[in-house]
Amino acid sequence: MSSPDTPAIAAVRDLLKETVRIVTCDNRIFIGTFVGTDQLLNILLVNTEEYILGTDVPARRFVGQVMVPWRLIIQVEALCRSHDEQGKRREQNGGGLYI
Numbered sequence: 001m002s003s004p005d006t007p008a009i010a011a012v013r014d015l016l017k018e019t020v021r022i023v024t025c026d027n028r029i030f031i032g033t034f035v036g037t038d039q040l041l042n043i044l045l046v047n048t049e050e051y052i053l054g055t056d057v058p059a060r061r062f063v064g065q066v067m068v069p070w071r072l073i074i075q076v077e078a079l080c081r082s083h084d085e086q087g088k089r090r091e092q093n094g095g096g097l098y099i
Contacts, residue, residue: 012037015078020045022068023075027054030068034078041070 005013015034022030022043032048048066052059 018078021075021077022073023077024068024072025074026072028052030063030066032066038067043068043070043073043076 016036018034019031020034020043022045024030029051030045030048031051032045034043035046036044038044044065044067046065048063050061050063050066
């Protein structure tokens, strides 16, 4: 028999299939669909765009599926959502991002 999810696991489970923005310590930003983590807390994204900062014009490219190592991550953001009375998700704060 499995034990119930902790609040932290439930929060991560709620992020599945949501768009997240990850900032890394090497001046890159990844925006993609969150599909999971591994035991080392590396983050797996699909349909991902990579933005390289620090140049006059930020470079952008489609990278598809990517695994971002936890040791490089300095910030993770996702759309702030809540549930309405019918249990459907809806955006809060005009679709802003939260940490």
